[in-house]
Amino acid sequence: MSGKVTNEAGGSGEGGSGGRELDAAFFARWMTASADAVAREADRLTELDSAIGDADHGGNMRRGFEAVRGELAEEVPGTPGAVLMTAGRKLVSTVGGASGPLYGTLLRRTGKALGSAERVSGEDLADALRTGIDAVAQLGGAAAGDKTMLDALFPAVAALADSGGEDFGAARDAAERGAEETVPMQARKGRASYLGERSIGHRDPGATSAALLVAALAEADGAEGGTAGSQENDSSGSE
Amino acid sequence: MGVSDVAQADGSKRVGIVLVSHSKEVADSVARLAAGLAGVPDARVAGAGGLPDGGLGTSEELIVEAAHRMDEGAGVALLVDLGSAVLTVKTLLAEGDELPEPARLVDAPLVEGAVAAVVTAAGGGDLAAVASAAEEAYTYRKL
Incomplete structure (x- = not known):
């Protein structure tokens, strides 16, 4: 499923440019996949955070995304923008x-930038993500x-935008590379910055969790690429 | 915990002050300290510290609740310690409509700023005056 591009298989999906039409269900899948990834990697995030932070990143992220999962299990808002705004608020x-x-x-x-459209393109998403990241x-x-x-986020959105909003796999890979490249950096923001040069040599926990979210985006996209919007409520497991 | 929930007898509205810390104990104690040092037992100052379960962290819910409890209609000044306390209040001000209007994040040292804010608010200062008194606390050198 790496870097799946929907219209490379059979060509013109619907009558226009760009392949994807991402709906609210897609964004709910992204959030659920993020919750799965954060839960899976929570111990690793906390371990990274114990090296240069206060050792709560894994637990905090898991608590937050489980709450998002619970909220979306009850009801998925009607538009992509509303899904992201609900999740962000949570x-x-x-x-x-x-x-x-x-x-x-x-x-x-990001959700606000997507507006009230019921479906958005990959390019719309790239533009909106840039607004959110800024x-x-x-x-x-x-x-x-x-x-x-x-x-992790800057290179990810650049890769997505460079592909015209098509290549989610490239975004995932760029985020992962970006997170890895934080290892030799000296922290200049947040708790880790108090460590000065001692922050060098550790991978940043925030960049790592950001890369997980971008990987979850690619995963949600892969799931969608399989069948044309059939599987609606796969993971509603109550939390 | 508000030191007092009683509005001033003469009916004038005072600026509310909310102290946001990662620690519930720090936030509540600084609120009591500020009211005590300022000599204003019924000061409109409250702590919003820690997580709802008592652990260390920042809780949007506790901040919003305290801000509304302290609000008399003259606005609310929020003083914070660091990190997520700063970011959470900034996010509340930028995104939401949960805080009373007007609300303001004050760039001040928590303890010294709280004392200055309480004194100024008790004297009838408006939100700008309270904020600037608290911010001025940065200039009190100790050596």
Whole structure:
């Protein structure tokens, strides 16, 4: 499923450019896949955070995304934008650490940028994500190279935009590379920045969780590529 | 915990003050300390510290609840410690409509700023005056 491009198989899907039409169910799948990934990797996130932070990133992210999963299991909002805004709001109110407002802002601003459309293209998503990521940068006062989640998100959205919103696999790979590249960086924002040079040599937990979210996006996309929008409510497992 | 939930007898509205810390104990204690040092036993100041379960962290829910409890209609000043406390309040101000209007994040040291804010609010200062008194606390050198 790596980098699946829907219209490379059979050509013109519907009468126009770009392949995808991403609906609310797709975005709910993305959030659920994110919750799965965060739960799976929570111990690793906490381990990374214990090296340069306060060892709560895995637990905080899991608490937040399980709350998102629970919310979406009850009801999936009608539009892509509303799904992300609901999820972002839930993260702000449940995470309890800095990742709450940061990821909450990412999803809320991305969702707001998607507007009230019932279906969006991959290109729309790339544009909206850029808006969301810029809002995160502004909130945290951080830039590329500061050893933060932005070091995974900036390359991911660039890869997605470069492919015209088509190549989710490339976005996933770019995020993963970006997270790996935080290892030699010195932290300039957040708790890790107090460590100064001692933050060098550790992979950033926030960049790592950001890469998980982008991987979940590619995974949600892969699931969709299989059949044309049949499997609706696969993972409603109550939490 | 508000030190007092009683509005001033003369009916004038005071600015509410909310202290956000990662720790419930720190937030509530600084609220009591500020009211005590300021000599204003019925000060409109409340802590919003920690997570709802008492653990360390920042809770949007506790912040919003405290802000509404302290609001008399003259606005609310929020003083914070660091990290997620700063980001959570900034996010609430940027995104939501959960906080009373007007609400303001004050760039001040928590303890010294709280004392200055309580004194100013008790004296009838408006939100801008309360914020600027608290911010000025950064200039009190100790050496």
